[in-house]
Ligand SMILES: Nc1ncnc2c1ncn2[C@@H]1O[C@H](COP(=O)(O)OP(=O)(O)OP(=O)(O)O)[C@@H](O)[C@H]1O
């Protein structure tokens with residue numbers, strides 16, 4: 001691992017990197033940045049949350065002269081939220097250099113995009129459908145594009161974007177640099193690479209386990225009808241700082257987020273049937289902490305980087321192991337720890353074992369949290385909130401009445417009553433979710449990655465795993481980064497990023513631009 005000064009980057013780019021709080025480069029950045037700067041085609045694979053965006057973003061920005069007034073780089077992402085997020089990171093990295101970039105995605109007013117395009121962006125970050133729209137309207141020309149990045153290329157294929165990507169790339173000059181990035185590389189990616197890349201360098205930073213090292217993984221065996229109770233107990237017991245709960249279908253997400261709200265949780269749902277405005281709103285609320293449970297379909301599985309996500313809960317098991325890897329990868333990012341729970345119905349145990357096999361990772365079984373554990377969890381949070389006030393806040397205006405009360409009542413009684421008030425009663429609303437069919441086990445070759453070396457330490461430094469994925473206090477978000485590894489990132493959390501588009505079977509999430517249902521017959525990995 002290196003410091004960024006070793007790549008020979010210009011001072012303005014370095015300054016932006018420093019300001020983002022990146023101290024040392026991650027392994028995928030170490031390997032990719034020199035190759036990308038050199039101009040070769042590149043296939044980059046590294047675990048979730050290890051800085052792939054900057055691995056292509058830094059060289060991209062470095063190579064574009066500020067005086068350039070044509071579109072010279074194109075980044076494609078599968079979902080809208082991801083396009084927005086990547087654009088934000090590129091924007092921050094080019095802050096001092098002044099490189100101009102623009103996200104282009106479905107659901108946003110096209111007139112506004114056309115106006116923004118008149119400001120001569122050099123980098124376009126877009127979803128395939130809306131990009132084609134602009135190309136057809138001649139509001140985007142790709143004749144001068146020198147670099148193309150396909151972020152989460154396999155997902156774009158799964159979502160049926162192959163034809164769109166092909167049409168788009170046929171309009172980009174042959175003489176170009178093309179780069180692919182993802183945490184997983186199923187074989188269909190090889191086909192895409194053969195078709196669109198020239199003598200690509202393969203950069204793979206995949207240790208023994210494809211799943212990121214800082215994520216503790218567990219499953220809880222539950223019957224379909226117990227799932228909601230299990231979820232509320234788990235949320236009570238663990239009191240996540242931020243949690244993402246994945247559901248299988250849009251209906252599921254709607255029902256679940258509504259049910260959680262009724263029970264008094266601060267939750268909201270994200271899926272491809274919501275308007276772009278609604279999607280942006282939900283993501284903004286999640287990023288700024290005004291909700292702490294995001295219920296989502298796989299639309300949120302790929303690439304999303306929200307700091308402070310301590311828990312991922314698979315309310316429904318995902319169909320594909322790669323989806324599992326990406327979903328749980330929403331936590332345990334940038335050197336922080338996270339925990340991923342999966343609910344597994346008895347008939348899905350085989351499927352779970354299949355996921356374990358493919359990801360070469362044992363997933364520990366945990367018991368359903370008991371009512372007592374749930375209550376204890378809630379009380380612990382109340383006690384923490386109370387102590388925080390004791391330590392940090394001025395509450396002298398309450399002291400006189402406290403003294404009065406203590407003259408008449410026992411202190412333990414009083415404190416217990418105050419805690420009861422603070423904890424709030426769990427609203428015992430009856431919740432009925434429409435049952436989902438269990439996932440059936442599929443037989444695929446259990447091989448997930450290319451190289452096999454055991455990886456010691458995380459990509460963000462070594463030995464920063466404290467072991468047990470302990471629950472974190474609810475109210476300290478944005479505060480201490482005690483879980484951070486060797487690579488600090490000065491914790492900026494910012495609004496308005498996110499991503500999405502879709503799968504066309506209406507039972508599944510339609511992320512907004514999808515063409516065909518996904519084919520899931522492929523094996524997982526690169527060979
Ligand atoms: N060198 C670095 N030091 C510290 N933090 C970094 C570094 N590089 C990137 N980060 C931060 O790490 C987080 C994860 O990065 P990013 O989203 O690029 O991961 P990714 O590898 O693309 O993950 P995914 O596979 O989920 O898309 C981001 O918040 C990013 O700003």
Ligand SMILES: [Mg+2]
Pocket residue numbers: 052053151303
């Ligand atoms: Mg990414």
